[in-house]
Amino acid sequence: MFQRAALEELIKWGDNTTHKPLIIRGARQVGKTTLVTQFANRFAHYLYLNLELPEDRKPFESFSTIDNLLQSIFFQKNKPLNLQLKNLIFIDEIQVVPEALNILRYLHEQAPQIHVIAAGSMLESLFNSEVHFPVGRVSYLMLRPASFPEFLSALGENAALEQLKNIPVQPFAHDKLLSLFHTYALIGGMPEIVAHYAAYRDLSALGPIYDALIASYMEDVEKYAVSSAQALHIRHVIEASYASAGKRIKFEHFGNSSYRSREMGEALRILEKALLLHLIYPSTSVRLPLVQDKNKSPRLQLLDTGMLNYFVGLQKDIIGTADLNDIYQGTVIEHLIGQEMLSFQYEALSALSFWVRDKPTSSAEVDYIYLFDGKLIPIEVKSGTEGRLRSLHQFMDLTPHAMAVRFYAGPLQLNQSTTPTGKKYFLLNLPYYLASQLENYLAWLPTQIKS
Numbered sequence: 001m002f003q004r005a006a007l008e009e010l011i012k013w014g015d016n017t018t019h020k021p022l023i024i025r026g027a028r029q030v031g032k033t034t035l036v037t038q039f040a041n042r043f044a045h046y047l048y049l050n051l052e053l054p055e056d057r058k059p060f061e062s063f064s065t066i067d068n069l070l071q072s073i074f075f076q077k078n079k080p081l082n083l084q085l086k087n088l089i090f091i092d093e094i095q096v097v098p099e100a101l102n103i104l105r106y107l108h109e110q111a112p113q114i115h116v117i118a119a120g121s122m123l124e125s126l127f128n129s130e131v132h133f134p135v136g137r138v139s140y141l142m143l144r145p146a147s148f149p150e151f152l153s154a155l156g157e158n159a160a161l162e163q164l165k166n167i168p169v170q171p172f173a174h175d176k177l178l179s180l181f182h183t184y185a186l187i188g189g190m191p192e193i194v195a196h197y198a199a200y201r202d203l204s205a206l207g208p209i210y211d212a213l214i215a216s217y218m219e220d221v222e223k224y225a226v227s228s229a230q231a232l233h234i235r236h237v238i239e240a241s242y243a244s245a246g247k248r249i250k251f252e253h254f255g256n257s258s259y260r261s262r263e264m265g266e267a268l269r270i271l272e273k274a275l276l277l278h279l280i281y282p283s284t285s286v287r288l289p290l291v292q293d294k295n296k297s298p299r300l301q302l303l304d305t306g307m308l309n310y311f312v313g314l315q316k317d318i319i320g321t322a323d324l325n326d327i328y329q330g331t332v333i334e335h336l337i338g339q340e341m342l343s344f345q346y347e348a349l350s351a352l353s354f355w356v357r358d359k360p361t362s363s364a365e366v367d368y369i370y371l372f373d374g375k376l377i378p379i380e381v382k383s384g385t386e387g388r389l390r391s392l393h394q395f396m397d398l399t400p401h402a403m404a405v406r407f408y409a410g411p412l413q414l415n416q417s418t419t420p421t422g423k424k425y426f427l428l429n430l431p432y433y434l435a436s437q438l439e440n441y442l443a444w445l446p447t448q449i450k451s
Contacts, residue, residue, distance in 0.1 A: 003035045003191075004153055006143055009346050010039045013139060014115055021104040021116040026143035027275040027303050028220065029213055031191040032119045035143065036090045043115070044085040047077045051096040051120075060097045066110040069103070088115045095120040105137035121220065121274075142275075142350055145189030145304045147343035147436045148181060154198045155180075164433065167444050174411050174431060181433035185336050186318045188306015189343075203315070210310040214238070217276060233259060233267040241277060241302060242311040246331035248297040277302050280338070282356040283369060283376075286399040290371055292353055301352060305336040323409040324432060325383040333432060334367055334381040337407050340435035341368065355395055364391035370405075372442045379405045379438075389427075393419040403445060407432050414448055
């Protein structure tokens with residue numbers, strides 16, 4: 001089962017007696033339909049509607065009351081309308097009928113017993129000005145590529161998964177977990193890729209699937225762009241983004257093009273709303289509130305590191321490497337740590353951030369900052385000695401707390417470190433494969449500092 005954690009979130013939503021209609025957000029091909037189908041086993045009746053199909057669309061285009069709509073839907077699907085039973089309606093490609101989004105609130109108000117989930121192509125809806133989400137009337141669940149724990153589950157590596165979730169991880173599990181994480185870093189978390197690898201363990205057979213994934217995104221651009229020029233801009237961003245992933249970018253001439261900042265900025269933001277990429281903006285503060293500076297250059301985070309590896313041609317470099325930090329100047333592992341940090345965040349506004357200090361005499365950059373327990377925790381992705389953590393030291397000199405995290409290829413360690421100016425702080429060194437467990441280790445860290 002891939003999306004075990006996401007399924008658990010769905011179950012919590014389903015068990016909540018005051019549940020609102022749920023909109024599942026996520027890029028194409030991240031497994032939204034598969035997830036809901038797994039969840040549907042808990043219901044007496046499951047009704048799947050795809051509004052791209054005329055017969056499924058018709059009830060939403062010609063109804064007089066909500067009761068009439070429900071009767072029509074259940075009739076079309078040959079199910080008895082019995083509100084005493086548990087019923088789940090899944091409305092896929094809901095953006096095809098914009099009014100259906102507004103109908104969600106009335107379904108909840110007039111038939112709260114029925115569980116309703118909606119999903120659709122976010123890229124498509126962005127080009128339709130009629131689509132408006134009923135703010136405050138629905139809940140959201142963000143679905144992303146499979147995380148490392150979900151990858152282990154798909155491969156049947158149950159013992160490794162158990163040790164991964166054991167806090168703290170045992171030393172005897174380190175080598176195997178790191179080896180499995182290298183495989184995960186190589187192929188990424190797109191469900192179809194993971195499923196094929198789990199079934200056949202054949203890396204060479206994955207190429208056509210990667211190609212089909214990128215082709216499907218390109219086809220969306222052709223289908224839904226409002227002009228041929230806009231389609232051209234977005235296609236360029238998709239094609240050029242892999243070479244710029246994990247790096248700070250400028251909109252002007254993005255991807256060695258002649259396009260202007262306005263054109264590239266618009267294309268990047270469209271793809272960000274489609275959840276195919278994230279623009280990670282830096283913060284200059286070491287205290288709350290966490291405010292990103294949109295005037296500074298963002299760092300580009302793509303949907304999946306496995307796709308990045310394939311399209312940049314890094315797969316052979318990853319096979320056999322001792323430390324992922326040695327690949328592509330550390331860009332791949334830094335990108336993957338960001339992907340893992342997003343994997344356990346299901347809220348609609350989940351985001352990554354990093355820290356910069358732009359001063360003529362002391363510029364610095366920390367890979368990520370993470371809000372936890374009222375503190376901004378600095379996170380570096382870097383191997384080698386602690387002496388290489390110059391930017392982290394600068395952050396710790398400025399922040400009022402004394403906790404920092406480093407992801408690296410080595411074993412779990414907690415060290416007391418000292419900045420060049422003499423401030424002492426605790427540095428939690430976590431092996432790369434524990435990125436998905438970050439929150440658990442941040443909760444564990446204070447207990448270890450006390451002892």
